[in-house]
Amino acid sequence: xxxxxxxxxxxxxxxxxxxxxxxxxxxxxxxxxxxxxxxxxxxxxxxxxxxxxxxxxxxxxxxxxxxxxxxxxxxxxxxxxxxxxxxxxxxxxxxxxxxxxxxxxxxxxxxxxxxxxxxxxxxxxxxxxxxxxxxxxxxxxxxxxxxxxxxxxxxxxxxxxxxxxxxxxxxxxxxxxxxxxxxxxxxxxxxxxxxxxxxxxxxxxxxxxxxxxxxxxxxxxxxxxxxxxxxxxxxxxxxxxxxxxxxxxxxxxxxxxxxxxxxxxxxxxxxxxxxxxxxxxxxxxxxxxxxxxxxxxxxxxxxxxxxxxxxxxxxxxxxxxxxxxxxxxxxxxxxxxxxxxxxxxxxxxxxxxxxxxxxxxxxxxxxxxxxxxxxxxxxxxxxxxxxxxxxxxxxxxxxxxxxxxxxxxxxxxxxxxxxxxxxxxxxxxxxxxxxxxxxxxxxxxxxxxxxxxxxxxxxxxxxxxxxxxxxxxxxxxxxxxxxxxxxxxxxxxxxxxxxxxxxxxxxxxxxxxxxxxxxxxxxxxxxxxxxxxxxxxxxxxxxxxxxxxxxxxxxxxxxxxxxxxxxxxxxxxxxxxxxxxxxxxxxxxxxxxxxxxxxxxxxxxxxxxxxxxxxxxxxxxxxxxxxxxxxxxxxxxxxxxxxxxxxxx
Amino acid sequence: xxxxxxxxxxxxxxxxxxxxxxxxxxxxxxxxxxxxxxxxxxxxxxxxxxxxxxxxxxxxxxxxxxxxxxxxxxxxxxxxxxxxxxxxxxxxxxxxxxxxxxxxxxxxxxxxxxxxxxxxxxxxxxxxxxxxxxxxxxxxxxxxxxxxx
Numbered sequence: 001x002x003x004x005x006x007x008x009x010x011x012x013x014x015x016x017x018x019x020x021x022x023x024x025x026x027x028x029x030x031x032x033x034x035x036x037x038x039x040x041x042x043x044x045x046x047x048x049x050x051x052x053x054x055x056x057x058x059x060x061x062x063x064x065x066x067x068x069x070x071x072x073x074x075x076x077x078x079x080x081x082x083x084x085x086x087x088x089x090x091x092x093x094x095x096x097x098x099x100x101x102x103x104x105x106x107x108x109x110x111x112x113x114x115x116x117x118x119x120x121x122x123x124x125x126x127x128x129x130x131x132x133x134x135x136x137x138x139x140x141x142x143x144x145x146x147x148x149x150x151x152x153x154x155x156x157x158x159x160x161x162x163x164x165x166x167x168x169x170x171x172x173x174x175x176x177x178x179x180x181x182x183x184x185x186x187x188x189x190x191x192x193x194x195x196x197x198x199x200x201x202x203x204x205x206x207x208x209x210x211x212x213x214x215x216x217x218x219x220x221x222x223x224x225x226x227x228x229x230x231x232x233x234x235x236x237x238x239x240x241x242x243x244x245x246x247x248x249x250x251x252x253x254x255x256x257x258x259x260x261x262x263x264x265x266x267x268x269x270x271x272x273x274x275x276x277x278x279x280x281x282x283x284x285x286x287x288x289x290x291x292x293x294x295x296x297x298x299x300x301x302x303x304x305x306x307x308x309x310x311x312x313x314x315x316x317x318x319x320x321x322x323x324x325x326x327x328x329x330x331x332x333x334x335x336x337x338x339x340x341x342x343x344x345x346x347x348x349x350x351x352x353x354x355x356x357x358x359x360x361x362x363x364x365x366x367x368x369x370x371x372x373x374x375x376x377x378x379x380x381x382x383x384x385x386x387x388x389x390x391x392x393x394x395x396x397x398x399x400x401x402x403x404x405x406x407x408x409x410x411x412x413x414x415x416x417x418x419x420x421x422x423x424x425x426x427x428x429x430x431x432x433x434x435x436x437x438x439x440x441x442x443x444x445x446x447x448x449x450x451x452x453x454x455x456x457x458x459x460x461x462x463x464x465x466x467x468x469x470x471x472x473x474x475x476x477x478x479x480x481x482x483x484x485x486x487x488x489x490x491x492x493x494x495x496x497x498x499x500x501x502x503x504x505x506x507x508x509x510x511x512x513x514x515x516x517x518x519x520x521x522x523x524x525x526x527x528x529x530x531x532x533x534x535x536x537x538x539x540x541x542x543x544x545x546x547x548x549x550x551x552x553x554x555x556x557x558x559x560x561x562x563x564x565x566x567x568x569x570x571x572x573x574x575x576x577x578x579x580x581x582x583x584x585x586x587x588x589x590x591x592x593x594x595x596x597x598x599x600x601x602x603x604x605x606x607x608x609x610x611x612x613x614x615x616x617x618x619x620x621x622x623x624x625x626x627x628x629x630x631x632x633x634x635x636x637x638x639x640x641x642x643x644x645x646x647x648x649x
Numbered sequence: 650x651x652x653x654x655x656x657x658x659x660x661x662x663x664x665x666x667x668x669x670x671x672x673x674x675x676x677x678x679x680x681x682x683x684x685x686x687x688x689x690x691x692x693x694x695x696x697x698x699x700x701x702x703x704x705x706x707x708x709x710x711x712x713x714x715x716x717x718x719x720x721x722x723x724x725x726x727x728x729x730x731x732x733x734x735x736x737x738x739x740x741x742x743x744x745x746x747x748x749x750x751x752x753x754x755x756x757x758x759x760x761x762x763x764x765x766x767x768x769x770x771x772x773x774x775x776x777x778x779x780x781x782x783x784x785x786x787x788x789x790x791x792x793x794x795x796x797x798x
Contacts, residue, residue: 067767067768067769067782068769068771068772068784070782071772071781071782071783071784072784105772108771249768250765252726252727252729252730252731252765253727253728253729253766253770254766254768254770255768255769258768290711291711291764291766291768292768328671329670329674330709330711331674331710331711331712332709332710332711332712333709333710334765346667348666348667348668348669348671348705349669349705350705350708351708351709366667407768409729409770409773410732410733410770410773411733415729415771415772450728481728483729483732485732489732494731497728497731610788610789612740612741612745613744632740635737636737636787636788636789639787
């Protein structure tokens with residue numbers, strides 16, 4: 001028995017063709033059909049090497065293989081570690097595994113030593129020998145590689161780092177702790193137990209009831225009650241129904257679904273199979289962005305392994321229930337996050353939404369009743385089944401239950417992947433978990449919900465995270481992107497940025513969205529160029545309301561949100577642009593000028609070197625000057641000067 | 650070589666119009682873009698009007714009807730990249746390469762592209778060259794990147 005999934009001896013009869021209902025439970029607690037201490041010992045041995053218990057002499061080194069850590073060089077680390085471990089003669093005691101996202105992306109590449117839970121940050125290949133010799137061999141963590149806060153305090157344990165302390169990682173519990181390319185580890189960590197219990201002890205109606213009681217609402221943004229959706233699809237008489245997982249994470253600034261698919265793909269698959277059982281469907285699709293090649297790869301491996309284990313396919317575990325799962329790669333269209341557009345895309349058409357009567361639960365994919373849920377929603381399902389709807393309903397607020405995963409980015413100190421209970425305030429999210437603003441700058445706004453969401457100012461940061469509170473503020477929970485902005489970000493330019501996105505992504509079907517976003521963008525461009533007039537503000541508001549009220553689908557009805565919220569909360573910035581033709585944040589290129597202060601310039605030449613258009617001239621060690629006719633106002637001289645000799649006007 | 654892939658795609662998806670996008674993705678993975686003769690064959694074999702093939706191929710951002718250069722330089726213009734200065738990087742690259750997004754340099758070395766988000770927001774601003782993601786860039790670092798390819 002090399003893997004947990006292999007049979008312990010010839011007495012085990014499970015295969016996809018001859019399924020055994022105890023297969024999943026047997027892996028960890030078995031064997032059940034016979035009693036042999038040797039079989040039990042083999043399983044325990046595998047478990048101890050992959051999940052070493054506290055106090056054992058075994059260790060497991062988890063290297064974060066999330067995209068950020070990977071791009072910072074983590075993909076090469078496992079091999080280097082393995083070599084050093086071999087050299088140190090520790091092969092028997094230490095295993096090394098590349099895992100999914102550990103969350104604290106800012107400090108990557110990360111590596112976690114289990115079972116102690118000691119986290120190493122910003123690891124480089126040259127640090128490997130020290131970790132192996134001093135820690136894995138010598139037992140003393142390498143202090144210089146541990147997490148250190150700004151005051152210099154060192155936090156050896158992951159669980160004590162402020163970034164993690166206020167989080168409640170339940171959906172992300174396994175993400176970063178198991179090898180996402182090995183189904184054995186998912187099962188060892190309790191995976192597919194929910195499916196087993198659903199197949200053998202719950203009727204489809206009872207599953208739906210349990211999901212309804214939990215209060216789970218869609219995590220894609222709109223927050224529709226999941227149980228209700230499932231029930232609706234089950235009620236429609238049909239010989240064929242579909243389950244679709246929306247993994248077309250198109251909101252710029254969002255990477256929650258990607259992290260889940262890359263770090264714990266089986267949780268999503270298990271959730272989908274349970275949904276299939278509940279609504280009476282035997283076929284599902286995961287619609288995933290082509291921009292996420294690693295997620296596609298991991299998902300493909302996971303689906304293959306689930307088929308090989310008999311957890312997907314015909315007669316799953318001998319229950320008589322059949323479920324097939326396909327991957328459908330998207331081709332880059334934001335509008336395909338809208339459910340009917342997504343289905344049109346799976347059918348091979350342009351991703352254009354249709355009117356939602358009948359609803360997808362009645363007539364969805366290929367005209368059949370269809371349940372479409374988001375990645376995170378499906379990942380919640382096994383948890384609810386396993387721990388109970390009551391446990392789930394105890395987390396969160398009155399109307400919003402459970403936890404929510406956020407992708408924290410922008411000008412915040414600790415960027416990364418965060419999971420908090422609903423009801424956590426935005427302030428806690430940004431300042432306690434995110435560590436506040438980078439570089440001692442001042443917080444200005446928080447953009448939540450992507451192009452459909454809004455910008456929330458400082459005085460509203462006490463707002464709790466739940467569907468209704470955020471909608472009330474003109475923003476939206478959205479899928480979970482949170483981008484923090486500081487005093488250097490211009491809110492008018494931010495609104496223009498989002499509008500240029502929605503204008504580009506509008507599918508063109510309905511006039512309010514196609515033309516409305518175009519006109520709003522024109523006005524915003526005019527304002528950021530310094531050519532706006534005060535009447536533009538009310539025109540923008542009027543247009544925004546029209547687009548919101550009359551657009552065909554969710555893309556159009558939410559597209560004005562970034563503009564309307566910035567107009568509401570940051571009106572003075574708009575006024576400054578149209579009245580004084582000034583952009584205080586200095587982001588609007590046309591409204592700024594740069595000059596070199598003769599008394600401060602020492603003539604180092606750094607600005608002349610970085611200037612992309614060679615607009616800066618001067619002799620060495622003598623004050624330089626900017627030729628305004630050539631200058632493209634990119635501001636690199638301003639950013640690069642160490643003597644504050646470049647002034648922005 | 651090129652014909653083989655077309656035959657294979659046609660064989661797998663013949664008469665299945667719903668597989669149009671999958672077929673286009675497969676063709677593009679091979680050719681690097683969607684050549685017109687291949688689209689004509691595909692339309693016929695899948696049983697889809699050529700106008701619809703063209704409609705789909707131009708609707709989705711991933712598809713290209715023009716050949717690409719040896720390397721694709723893709724600037725992320727997502728929100729997190731935007732607030733950390735991706736526009737300056739985009740303009741610097743555009744200036745250096747002398748092409749608009751979607752176009753290829755005269756020597757066929759680079760194709761410039763933009764993307765709405767690659768989900769690498771923690772390391773913003775980001776540029777993806779071919780399959781490699783480079784983060785925490787500024788205009789100079791981005792320009793220096795080009796020399797590596």
